[in-house]
Amino acid sequence: MAPSVVVRKGVKVVTALLIQELRKIMLGWDTQHKKRRFWIRNWIKRRNQYEVSETLLKELALEDKEGYKNHLRMFEEKFEQLLLKIGPKIQKQDTVMRKALCNNLE
Numbered sequence: 001m002a003p004s005v006v007v008r009k010g011v012k013v014v015t016a017l018l019i020q021e022l023r024k025i026m027l028g029w030d031t032q033h034k035k036r037r038f039w040i041r042n043w044i045k046r047r048n049q050y051e052v053s054e055t056l057l058k059e060l061a062l063e064d065k066e067g068y069k070n071h072l073r074m075f076e077e078k079f080e081q082l083l084l085k086i087g088p089k090i091q092k093q094d095t096v097m098r099k100a101l102c103n104n105l106e
Contacts (some may be wrong), residue, residue, distance in 0.1 A: 061076045
């Protein structure tokens with residue numbers, strides 16, 4: 001076979017494969033991606049019931065230790081140790097407009 005014939009056959013094969021993949025993608029046949037599931041943790045569902053984040057953090061620490069760690073990127077004990085060390089240095093002042101947030105809420 002002549003080199004040009006081999007090249008044409010190769011191009012036809014590659015083109016056919018590309019068309020097949022494009023059809024899969026356009027028709028949603030791409031099975032590599034999982035469907036996303038929407039879920040929400042119980043403490044987040046109750047977030048709108050409370051107006052104080054402190055209550056939520058306390059609840060989270062008691063109810064869902066892994067969720068607390070995921071939210072603050074550390075366990076409660078480590079957070080409390082860190083807060084004791086730097087709390088006085090980061091404490092905000094109250095203003096005429098509103099009271100300052102507690103250190104553990106910032």
